[in-house]
Amino acid sequence: MITILGIPIQAFLGQLLVGLINGSFYAMLSLGLAVIFGLLRVINFAHGAQYMLGAFVGYLLLVQLGVGYWPALLLAPIIVGISGIVVERLALARLYDVDPLYGLLFTFGLALVLEGIFRYYFGVSGNPYPVPPLLAGGTNLGFMFLPNYRGWVVIASLIFCLGTWLVIEKTKLGSYLRAATENRSLVQAFGVNVPLLLTLTYGLGSALAGLAGILAAPVYQVSPLMGSNLIIVVFAVVVVGGMGSILGAIVTGYLLGVAEGLTKVFYPEASNIVVFVIMAIVLLIRPAGLFGKEA
Amino acid sequence: MKLTYLMSAALLAAAAAPAFAAEISDGKVKIGILNDQSGVYADFGGKWSVEAAKMAVEDFGGKVQGATIEVISADHQNKPDIAANIARQWYDTEQVDAIMELTTSSVALAVQGISAEKKKIDIVTGAATTDLTGKACSPYGFHWAYDTHSLAVGTGGALVKQGGDTWYFLTADYAFGYSLEEQTSNFVKAQGGKVLGSVRHPLATTDYSSFLLQAQASGAKVIGLANAGLDTANSIKQAAEFGIVAGGQRLAALLFTLAEVHGLGLEAAQGLTLTEGFYWDRNDESREWSKRYMERTGRMPNMVQAGTYSAVTQYLKAIDKSGTDETEAVSEELHAMPVDDIFAHGGKVGPNGRMIHDMYLMEVKKPSESKQPWDYYKVLATIPGDEAYIKPEESGCPLVD
Numbered sequence: 257m258i259t260i261l262g263i264p265i266q267a268f269l270g271q272l273l274v275g276l277i278n279g280s281f282y283a284m285l286s287l288g289l290a291v292i293f294g295l296l297r298v299i300n301f302a303h304g305a306q307y308m309l310g311a312f313v314g315y316l317l318l319v320q321l322g323v324g325y326w327p328a329l330l331l332a333p334i335i336v337g338i339s340g341i342v343v344e345r346l347a348l349a350r351l352y353d354v355d356p357l358y359g360l361l362f363t364f365g366l367a368l369v370l371e372g373i374f375r376y377y378f379g380v381s382g383n384p385y386p387v388p389p390l391l392a393g394g395t396n397l398g399f400m401f402l403p404n405y406r407g408w409v410v411i412a413s414l415i416f417c418l419g420t421w422l423v424i425e426k427t428k429l430g431s432y433l434r435a436a437t438e439n440r441s442l443v444q445a446f447g448v449n450v451p452l453l454l455t456l457t458y459g460l461g462s463a464l465a466g467l468a469g470i471l472a473a474p475v476y477q478v479s480p481l482m483g484s485n486l487i488i489v490v491f492a493v494v495v496v497g498g499m500g501s502i503l504g505a506i507v508t509g510y511l512l513g514v515a516e517g518l519t520k521v522f523y524p525e526a527s528n529i530v531v532f533v534i535m536a537i538v539l540l541i542r543p544a545g546l547f548g549k550e551a
Numbered sequence: 552m553k554l555t556y557l558m559s560a561a562l563l564a565a566a567a568a569p570a571f572a573a574e575i576s577d578g579k580v581k582i583g584i585l586n587d588q589s590g591v592y593a594d595f596g597g598k599w600s601v602e603a604a605k606m607a608v609e610d611f612g613g614k615v616q617g618a619t620i621e622v623i624s625a626d627h628q629n630k631p632d633i634a635a636n637i638a639r640q641w642y643d644t645e646q647v648d649a650i651m652e653l654t655t656s657s658v659a660l661a662v663q664g665i666s667a668e669k670k671k672i673d674i675v676t677g678a679a680t681t682d683l684t685g686k687a688c689s690p691y692g693f694h695w696a697y698d699t700h701s702l703a704v705g706t707g708g709a710l711v712k713q714g715g716d717t718w719y720f721l722t723a724d725y726a727f728g729y730s731l732e733e734q735t736s737n738f739v740k741a742q743g744g745k746v747l748g749s750v751r752h753p754l755a756t757t758d759y760s761s762f763l764l765q766a767q768a769s770g771a772k773v774i775g776l777a778n779a780g781l782d783t784a785n786s787i788k789q790a791a792e793f794g795i796v797a798g799g800q801r802l803a804a805l806l807f808t809l810a811e812v813h814g815l816g817l818e819a820a821q822g823l824t825l826t827e828g829f830y831w832d833r834n835d836e837s838r839e840w841s842k843r844y845m846e847r848t849g850r851m852p853n854m855v856q857a858g859t860y861s862a863v864t865q866y867l868k869a870i871d872k873s874g875t876d877e878t879e880a881v882s883e884e885l886h887a888m889p890v891d892d893i894f895a896h897g898g899k900v901g902p903n904g905r906m907i908h909d910m911y912l913m914e915v916k917k918p919s920e921s922k923q924p925w926d927y928y929k930v931l932a933t934i935p936g937d938e939a940y941i942k943p944e945e946s947g948c949p950l951v952d
Contacts, residue, residue, distance in 0.1 A: 267768060274760045372589075379594040382784055384816030387792070394794055400764065403792045475792065476757055477784050477814065481591075485757050520752075520761035525724050527761075528753035 270400035271517050277406045279513020280413035281468055285486065286493040286505040287417055288464035291424070294500035295437050295457045297356055298348060301364040303490065304483030305371055306462045310336045310469020312374060315385050315478045325388035325474070332470040333463040340462025344455050352454075367483070374480035382477030409471055416467060417506045420460075424502055433457060492535045498548025508546060574875035575618035576646070582608075582863060583641045585634060585662065586652040586677055588626035591780040594810040596654040596677040598624070600859040602848050604651065607863035615870050622863075623647070629654075631661040638662045642669045648876050649673065649866055652859050656680035656727075663692045670878050672885070674866065676858035679806065681941060684905040688948035691882050693904045696858030696894075697828045699734055701910045701939040705826025706803045707738035709912040709932045710773060715801055715824075716742075719771035720749035721762050721786055723778035731805045732777040747771045752778070759786045763793055767800065773824075776804045783807055784815050791819040808853035812915055812927050820927075823915040829854040829894055830911060830928050840893040851925040854894075861894035898936065901943035902951045907936040 285307060292300045313332040317323035323331065343366065351358045387405045394403040424430040436443045436450050444450045469483075476482055493512050497504030512531050519530040526533075538546060584604050586596045601624040608620045623645070627634035634653075641647035642665070650666060653659040654677030666673040667689035675683055676696040683694045718739050722728040728751070736746050747769050750762050763786070766774045774795065776783050783804050790802055803824045809831075812820050831841030831851045840860075844852050852860075869884035870876050890898030895908035913928040921927065943951050 267764065270764050271761055274758075274764065277760070278758050375589060375593070379597075379814070380591050380781065381594040381811045381814030382781060383814060384788075384819060386816075386818060394792075401794050401798075403794075405792070406760075475789070477781060477788060479781055479784075481781060482757070485755050517761055521765070524762065525751050525753065528756060 265399070267399075267521065271521050272514060273397075273400060273402065274520075275514035275517020276510060277410055277513070278517060279510035280410050281472060281486070281509075282490060282493050282513050283417050283506045283509025284413045284464060284468040284471070285490040286497065286509045287420055287502065288461040288468070289490060289494050290497065290500055290502050290505035291420065291464070292458060292461035293494070294502065295433055296348075296352070296359075296454055298351075298359040298363065298458075299356065300458075300461065301360055301487070302343075302367045302370070303363075303461075303465050304487030305367040306336055306340065306465035306483075307469040307472070307486065308374065308480060308483035309339065309370065310466030311385070311473040311476075311478045311482060312378075312469075313466065314470040314473045315383055318385065319383075325470075328470055329467070333467040336466025336469070337459040337463030341455055341459040343462075344458040348458060349451065349455070367487075371480050371484065378480060380479060380481060382479030382482075385473040385478050387474040405474055409475070412471060413468075416464070417509075420464065421502055421506065489531050492531045496531075496535050496538045496545055498545025501545065501547040501549075504545060504547025574877075575616055575870075576648070576876055578618050579646065580615055580618055580620045580867070580870060580876055581645070581647045582620070582622050582866070583638075583645075583647040583650045584622060584624040584652045584859070585627050585637060585641075585650050585658075586624075586654040587629050588624075590629050592629065592654045592677070594814065595780070595808060595853070596652055596855045596859070599810075599848055599850065599852070599856050600652045600654075600677070603844065603852060603856045603860040604863045606844060606847065607860045607867070611864060611867045615867050616874060618876075620867065627653075627655075627658050629658065631657045634658040635661045635665055638665045639669075642666075642671055647671075651675070651862050651866075652677050652855075654678060654855070656682070659683055660687055663687060663689050666691060672866070672878055672881060674862040676862055677855050681946070684901070684903040684943075685941070685947040686949070688903045688946070688950055690904075690950060691878055693862070693885060693900065693906060695862045695906045696854045697826075697910065698905075698940070699731060700941050701828070701934070702805055702826045703731070703734035703738050704939050705910045705912050705932075705934050706775070706805055706824060707735035708742050708938075709826075709934055710801075710803055710824055711739055711742035711744040713912075713931060715773040715803070716744040717771045718744060718746045718773045718775050719766045719769040720746070720775045720777050721759070721766060722749050722751050723782055724751040724753050727779065728777045732775070735775055735777065735805055749777075752782075755782065757785065759789045760793060762786075763790050763795060767793065767795055767798070771800065773801045773803050776802065776807075779806050780811070784811055787815060787823060788819045791821075796822040808855065809851060809925075809927060810853045813850070813925065817916060817918040817921055817927065820915045821917045824912065824931070825915070826910055826912055826934070827854045827928075828908065828910050829857040830913065830930065831857075832926065832928070833911075833930065837893050845925075857894045861890065861892050864892055865890055901940075901946075903943045903946045903948035905940055905943060905946065907940045909936050910934045910939040 310332045314328040317328045391405040497508035520527045584601045604622045625637050649672040651674045653675045656678045659675045659678035672691045674693040679699045681698045681700050720732045722732045807825045869881045873880040873884045898908035900906050912932040
């Protein structure tokens with residue numbers, strides 16, 4: 257039997273794939289964070305709560321209204337996005353001119369409040385969300401049993417990540433957004449409605465978190481704590497990728513997912529810190545992150 | 552200073568107490584339910600335990616020896632320091648007579664210490680550690696619903712007899728996980744089973760697929776989950792996804808109750824083996840009581856909640872029988888009286904404070920077998936109390952000769 261570092265090649269390939277699946281969630285979540293940080297300069301601590309919100313919207317749509325997975329895949333991001341827009345209009349927009357710390361504190365507080373409310377009404381052991389029948393079951397790949405739904409998660413996240421990247425890098429709207437980041441007042445002078453752009457950006461970022469949430473619902477328990485368990489890792493991903501770098505967030509998300517997956521085979525106890533060890537090393541060598549621009 | 556204050560408070564209270572309840576201090580029996588009402592164990596016990604305690608008081612008639620009974624509650628947030636402060640305040644200034652429930656072992660140990668020092672009764676239903684009736688035992692401390700030993704005997708020992716003789720553990724990487732793994736391994740080996748290996752995962756991991764693939768590859772007949780709460784739920788859910796149970800391996804959750812099974816749903820939880828001290832659908836008595844509980848709370852009780860009902864009821868019976876709420880007399884009755892109620896039959900309390908009663912090895916039903924809401928378990932085996940719990944004389948409790 258062929259082995260890599262003492263591990264049978266089957267197990268190795270399996271773990272690689274599992275890492276890629278987790279990387280998909282990291283990539284989608286860090287993408288939203290990177291978009292928001294890149295354009296608004298807000299460190300969105302509420303991102304984990306918005307991810308949780310996405311999963312709960314999906315769950316409530318199913319339980320209360322009987323709306324299934326596929327419509328929820330569209331509705332949950334829209335609802336979370338709208339709630340993000342409301343938050344930006346009512347509160348965040350007033351914080352752009354003060355120290356960025358206020359934005360961080362506000363979103364952190366918001367996350368705690370959201371989590372607390374859901375914990376009060378839904379408890380902590382979580383709620384089940386079934387895998388949609390179309391994607392139930394799995395495929396035997398020879399080296400591992402791949403649940404079909406996880407395969408779908410990888411494909412979906414690739415599509416959404418690339419889509420977002422294309423919108424920001426290759427369209428006219430995206431160019432306005434990038435210009436507004438560079439020089440707000442100049443872009444405004446050209447007649448572009450910058451506050452509206454920022455509002456939509458925050459809405460988009462939240463919607464991406466909501467989308468990751470509904471994608472995650474059939475894999476993880478829909479629980480008020482699901483966001484806070486993940487958010488710190490996602491922040492590390494953004495830092496490693498380079499704060500504000502969209503491509504960096506996506507690529508790093510997948511890379512760290514794989515690195516974490518492999519650690520779980522070689523030294524499982526370290527699997528929750530390997531991401532942070534990598535972060536520390538990257539910061540020492542390239543303080544701006546793998547894909548960040550040196551200031 | 553504090554002592555003088557206490558003395559005068561006691562004197563005042565004694566003077567104010569109405570004549571017909573002369574034997575009940577300050578004319579009232581006050582029970583404090585102290586547990587986790589907002590954290591990871593909020594479904595395990597939580598406000599649902601408080602409801603069970605209130606129900607016990609109502610079923611008892613609301614009065615004992617002519618004195619009214621009151622239930623108060625607080626959230627200890629799983630922090631021993633917060634729990635200790637609340638316990639002191641309850642005993643010192645709020646005339647609380649006994650504290651019960653006490654989910655989380657660190658909290659239960661702290662509060663049992665304070666109760667012993669203040670000469671008050673505590674009855675633990677929510678915490679798992681055997682130390683409560685071992686080296687940290689108290690003459691006024693009782694441990695009611697379950698402990699780690701009974702879970703290990705149930706799931707570890709009884710499952711081997713059912714043919715699950717090779718094990719692989721998925722263990723949370725901290726003290727609780729190790730001790731659960733160790734105790735269970737011992738029973739597996741004692742019954743002639745083999746432990747093929749284990750993998751340690753960090754606390755609050757979200758994705759278990761890597762670990763599950765390793766467990767799957769081990770070929771063990773049973774995968775033991777030595778973790779708790781959301782960690783266990785996520786492991787089970789993802790095991791279902793990877794077809795582990797469908798592939799013929801059995802999952803054994805070492806600490807999991809009806810509340811968590813409900814959260815997970817039968818689709819993911821089917822085939823899971825676990826040990827509990829109570830199941831609502833076991834006999835007419837438990838069914839009748841549980842239906843009433845369900846009407847109040849909208850959910851069926853697990854062993855912690857039913858155990859709290861039993862503990863409160865037994866405490867009130869002991870007061871009624873001894874005619875006073877004085878700690879020594881009530882403790883004596885609690886040690887002497889058999890426990891016969893909806894929770895336990897022929898239960899007895901050892902000199903170390905351990906309530907010894909039967910435990911049940913359960914298997915979670917398939918969705919097709921479940922006939923009605925909350926119809927979740929098949930009882931695989933009954934583990935007699937004397938096997939499930941450490942014998943008082945072997946517990947290491949200094950109170951036992």
